[in-house]
Amino acid sequence: MEKPPVKIRRSLSPIAWLYGLGVNFRNKLFDKNILKQISFDIPVICVGNLTVGGTGKTPHIEYLIRLLSPQYKVAVLSRGYKRKRKGFMIVDIDSKASSVGDEPLQIKQKFPETLVVVDKNRVNAIRKILTIEKEERPDVILLDDGFQHRYVKPSCSILLVDSNRPIFEDRLLPAGLLREPLKGKERASIVIVTKCDDDMQPIDFRIYTNGLNLYPFQQLYFTGFDYGMIMPLFPELQREPLQPLDIRKKHLFLVTGIASPQPLVDKVELITYNLYTKFFPDHHSFNEKDIQSIRELINTIEVDNNHKIILTTEKDAVRLRELPYLDEEMKRMLYYIPVSVTFMDEKEQEQFNNNILGHVRDYQANSGLPEE
Numbered sequence: 001m002e003k004p005p006v007k008i009r010r011s012l013s014p015i016a017w018l019y020g021l022g023v024n025f026r027n028k029l030f031d032k033n034i035l036k037q038i039s040f041d042i043p044v045i046c047v048g049n050l051t052v053g054g055t056g057k058t059p060h061i062e063y064l065i066r067l068l069s070p071q072y073k074v075a076v077l078s079r080g081y082k083r084k085r086k087g088f089m090i091v092d093i094d095s096k097a098s099s100v101g102d103e104p105l106q107i108k109q110k111f112p113e114t115l116v117v118v119d120k121n122r123v124n125a126i127r128k129i130l131t132i133e134k135e136e137r138p139d140v141i142l143l144d145d146g147f148q149h150r151y152v153k154p155s156c157s158i159l160l161v162d163s164n165r166p167i168f169e170d171r172l173l174p175a176g177l178l179r180e181p182l183k184g185k186e187r188a189s190i191v192i193v194t195k196c197d198d199d200m201q202p203i204d205f206r207i208y209t210n211g212l213n214l215y216p217f218q219q220l221y222f223t224g225f226d227y228g229m230i231m232p233l234f235p236e237l238q239r240e241p242l243q244p245l246d247i248r249k250k251h252l253f254l255v256t257g258i259a260s261p262q263p264l265v266d267k268v269e270l271i272t273y274n275l276y277t278k279f280f281p282d283h284h285s286f287n288e289k290d291i292q293s294i295r296e297l298i299n300t301i302e303v304d305n306n307h308k309i310i311l312t313t314e315k316d317a318v319r320l321r322e323l324p325y326l327d328e329e330m331k332r333m334l335y336y337i338p339v340s341v342t343f344m345d346e347k348e349q350e351q352f353n354n355n356i357l358g359h360v361r362d363y364q365a366n367s368g369l370p371e372e
Contacts, residue, residue, distance in 0.1 A: 006169040008176050016175035023172070023180045030150045037153035040126055043140045043363040045356070046154035048147025050167050050184055051177040054259035054282065055160040056194040056341070058103045058315065059225065061142055063341040065111050067353055068140055072360060073115075075138035077125050078104045079145060080118030082283045088125055091116040102283060102318045103144070109318070122152045140360050147187070148179055155363050156356075159188035161212070162260065163196045163222075168211035188218060190355070195263050196224045196344055221352050222344040227267055230309075233317050233334035242309075242335065244271040251276070251301050253310045253333075255294055257284030257319070264337070268311065276301070283315075288325045295330065310334045 029035040045064065049055040061076060068074050080089070080101030091100045091108045100118050108116040115138055119125035126141060143154060161167050167185070170176040185191065193208050205222065214220055230247065232238035252272040254265065257280035269275055278297055280290065298308055310333045312320060317336035320326070326334075343349035 006165055006176070008171050010175060012175040013171070016172040019174070020172045020181060027150075027180065027184070035150070037150055038123055039153045039155075040130065040141075041367050042126075042130065042138070043155045043360045044126070044143055044152060045140065045359075046143040046146045046152075046157045047160065048143075048145050048157070049160045049162075050147070050179055050182070051162065051165065051170065052173065052179060052259075053162070053165075053177055055162045056223075056225070057145055057160060058106065059339050059341045060158070060160060060192065060194070060223070061107065061144055062110065064142055064356065065107070065114055067356060068360065069111070069114065071357070072139035073137070074140055074142060075115040075117060075129055076104070076107055076142045076144060077117050077119070077122060077129070077146075078107075079120050079122075080104055081145075082285070083118065086120070088117065088119040088121075088128055091118060096322055097319045098285070098322075102315050106314055106318045122146060122149050126152065139364065147184070156190070156359050157188045158190045158192060159185055161191060161193050161208075163193050163208070164260065164262070166208065166211055168213075185212065186215065190219045190221065190352070192221045192223055194223050194341075195260075196222050198224065200344065219352075219355065221348050223341050224344060225263065225267075225339050226342045227264075228338035228340065230311065230335045230337050233312070233321060233336055234331040237328065237332050238335075247272055247309055249273060249307075251303060251308045253278065253294070253298055253308065255310055255312050255316070256280065257286070257316050258282055258313055264313065268337075274301075284319075286316075286319060286323060291323065291325055291330070298333070305329060305333065308333055312336050314338055 030037060047057055047060055065074050078101060083099055083101040085099045089100055091104045093109050093112055095105055097105045104116050104118050117125050117129060122143065129138065129141065143152065146152060147157065147159060167178065167182060170178050172178045172181065191212060191214060209220060230242040248271065250272065251274040252268065254268055254275060254277045259282040261279055265277060276297060278294060314336050320334065
């Protein structure tokens with residue numbers, strides 16, 4: 001499994017060194033209890049990373065919801081990145097992505113029974129969640145992208161590492177993509193190497209295992225992505241999902257606003273002969289000018305529009321669905337492709353599931369922690 005070398009902007013190393021001083025100082029304040037971490041009388045499972053950019057947090061949060069929901073009431077707490085409104089908000093299936101964030105809304109629409117909350121102040125949000133009447137109060141909170149939010153002390157921390165950019169080869173911002181030094185991985189109970197290829201060989205697993213150099217108490221797992229059927233973004237206009245064979249000879253326009261589109265590009269290239277791409281920044285808010293640029297790209301291909309498909313991600317679909325300036329023709333072309341997490345080894349998946357379920361069960365049985 002050949003991976004391109006991690007790109008480091010060495011000219012920015014002096015700035016990265018200064019950035020590292022600040023991050024290390026902040027972490028030491030928490031380590032020495034000068035800045036206080038708060039534990040809660042409820043299991044809080046943090047899912048995060050050490051890098052900027054996508055490591056697959058939302059699909060892993062969704063995996064945990066599917067795992068835990070049959071036995072426990074689950075809440076998801078997110079910052080709601082790039083939302084326009086501030087403060088504590090409970091996400092509803094009819095909420096606007098601009099108000100609550102695209103990923104929280106995606107989660108709520110896929111799991112309507114799950115409590116999804118957004119608040120930049122995670123401590124404040126958890127305290128409000130715990131005031132919910134006991135019958136409705138969640139049994140476990142999933143803290144989305146909270147690895148650097150150290151004011152909350154999670155009961156379990158899951159660190160995600162993108163297999164395409166190993167953290168042990170990376171450098172601090174802005175020379176690399178690390179939010180904090182590699183030492184931060186020591187706070188994780190579980191480390192998951194994500195976006196793994198199906199053709200990973202034993203030597204590839206050893207490279208990551210040796211490079212991460214985890215402690216014996218830390219568990220290491222490897223996951224990949226499984227892509228589902230291609231779903232219409234506006235089912236009232238196009239009801240039927242598409243199988244890969246349905247689009248083999250169609251002209252497919254892949255439009256994304258995610259941090260790491262390459263794994264999706266690699267997947268889509270396997271199911272179409274005619275692929276065109278247009279990428280926007282992560283969490284991009286599409287405007288009328290963006291939509292016009294997509295139209296212009298589509299119009300460069302002189303075939304009937306019935307043979308054209310605009311494909312996007314679930315996260316982008318949430319934002320695109322609420323746009324007021326999509327004409328009916330473009331709506332008919334728009335589809336999205338769902339993604340879910342798969343473990344590279346079935347025995348490891350069973351072990352992971354048992355560890356998470358056991359953690360929640362044991363934490364509840366031994367609850368009664370002081371709040372501060």
